[in-house]
Amino acid sequence: MVTVNRLSDSPQAFDLAQRTQFPSHSQDEATILFATDLSSSSRVGVNWATLLARLCGAKVLLLHVETPPASSDHLHHDYSQVRSRSQSALQSLLPTDPAVRSNYHVVLGDPAQQIVDVAEQKNVSLIVLGTHQRKGLQRILKGSVTESVLRYASCPVFVFPLGSAG
Template sequence: MIVIEKILFPVDLSESVNSFIPYVVTMTRKFNATLYIATVTPDVSSITSFFVPHTDIRSLQYEVQQGAAHHIKALADRLEGVERVEVCVLVGDPADQIIDLARQEEIDLIIMGTRGRSGLQKSIFGSVCDRVIRSAICPVFSISPMD
């Protein structure tokens, strides 16, 4: 029998996240799992070459993280029937951070959306979901946004 105690739901805080919520809630409730909702913010400290004072960069990074935390907590509050929720705001490369969090927390299942990019856009920007699928330590349930 499959035991799923921890589910990771990485989100980019776009409107498409709303179409994934029914799947996440259903799976989390079905297995009575703890749900980890994570978002990854960019590391703005890498833009120091623009001659922005260091204290302003730290302030900007803090503001970005606080804004992301506010949105992710609001999302967590909308998940009816999910009893145990952990929220995580990470900084850096999205795929790397998601994979690292899954390892650290010993996640049993990752549920994440795809952006639906194809062609040149996918080859330039890559796919976070593809990278997570290839490197994750657990199964990944990927969902295409339903527009």
């Protein structure tokens, strides 16, 4: 595993960006989707996505997936409040690099399925994901969003360990 103190000093990221030729889905510029759980490590993922976007001439789409509440009685009321908080959090995470265009999106549903669906709907060229690196019983009980996205995404997926330096 490579630990990078500053993303701009990462020869691995630069090499990946140089070797990556994003497929042309249309005349639009390439899009890098960073899916975030809004944890404290989210800034690291935004930095990775921004660096790769700058090196590849792509834009960044930040995505957060809210999991539906167990009861549908409070779905509409609770979701509008949660969505508003999530949008504020995503807005504060938007890349500050003036050379990189960015936007954000909040959806409701199963995180892995929604990440794959949004990537397809938006013709995403690359997905950037953090992984909690769960092992054993915790992985069995909670599953792995990253593993599911890797399995079902139709575009490349860049995975970094959450909590890594950035």
